[in-house]
Amino acid sequence: DGGITQSPKYLFRKEGQNVTLSCEQNLNHDAMYWYRQDPGQGLRLIYYSQIVNDFQKGDIAEGYSVSREKKESFPLTVTSAQKNPTAFYLCAGSRGTEAFFGQGTRLTVV
Amino acid sequence: AQTVTQSQPEMSVQEAETVTLSCTYDTSESNYYLFWYKQPPSRQMILVIRQEAYKQQNATENRFSVNFQKAAKSFSLKISDSQLGDTAMYFCAFIQGGSEKLVFGKGTKLTVNP
Numbered sequence: 001d002g003g004i005t006q007s008p009k010y011l012f013r014k015e016g017q018n019v020t021l022s023c024e025q026n027l028n029h030d031a032m033y034w035y036r037q038d039p040g041q042g043l044r045l046i047y048y049s050q051i052v053n054d055f056q057k058g059d060i061a062e063g064y065s066v067s068r069e070k071k072e073s074f075p076l077t078v079t080s081a082q083k084n085p086t087a088f089y090l091c092a093g094s095r096g097t098e099a100f101f102g103q104g105t106r107l108t109v110v
Numbered sequence: 111a112q113t114v115t116q117s118q119p120e121m122s123v124q125e126a127e128t129v130t131l132s133c134t135y136d137t138s139e140s141n142y143y144l145f146w147y148k149q150p151p152s153r154q155m156i157l158v159i160r161q162e163a164y165k166q167q168n169a170t171e172n173r174f175s176v177n178f179q180k181a182a183k184s185f186s187l188k189i190s191d192s193q194l195g196d197t198a199m200y201f202c203a204f205i206q207g208g209s210e211k212l213v214f215g216k217g218t219k220l221t222v223n224p
Contacts, residue, residue, distance in 0.1 A: 031210040042216035050210045099212055101155035
């Protein structure tokens with residue numbers, strides 16, 4: 001089928017460890033995004049990338065890092081500097097007039 | 111900075127009735143797109159409707175329509191003949207033409223009651 005694929009669906013990590021969330025797309029979208037969703041907070045933009053090898057901070061980039069070495073891939077690393085990393089993370093791709101979303105990754109830090 | 115505001119955290123409606131969800135946005139640009147996304151309990155984001163800012167005509171998709179008031183920076187969603195499957199979180203979103211920055215409101219939780 002294809003589209004935006006996020007993996008894994010559920011992820012558990014110990015406090016203080018870095019963890020990388022995968023996001024792959026086969027829609028040939030130039031723009032890709034990472035959002036964090038907490039109850040009552042809606043979708044908050046972490047990072048976005050318009051083209052390969054370029055990305056911009058969103059509203060809550062602290063404690064996160066990304067890379068965009070290939071058009072198809074936009075992984076998100078949650079570092080130990082992120083104070084409260086437990087959340088639902090959504091990846092999206094866009095061609096400007098519509099965004100397509102993955103199914104999300106639920107990260108729990110214990 | 112672009113912002114999107116949804117002033118109704120929760121709403122409920124009886125099946126078959128009509129409900130309107132509110133959204134306002136802030137931008138100084140003229141080239142942008144507005145969206146309503148639906149997020150059911152599965153948490154999959156589903157595009158409901160899209161509006162180009164340069165189009166004066168309000169977008170419609172079956173039972174879903176918008177009231178786009180550009181001067182007032184308002185973009186409300188009307189759901190007619192509400193169905194139980196419409197129960198979900200609804201997010202208003204904005205993307206600036208050129209910058210590709212896609213920004214969402216905090217959402218409105220809609221419950222359709224039988």
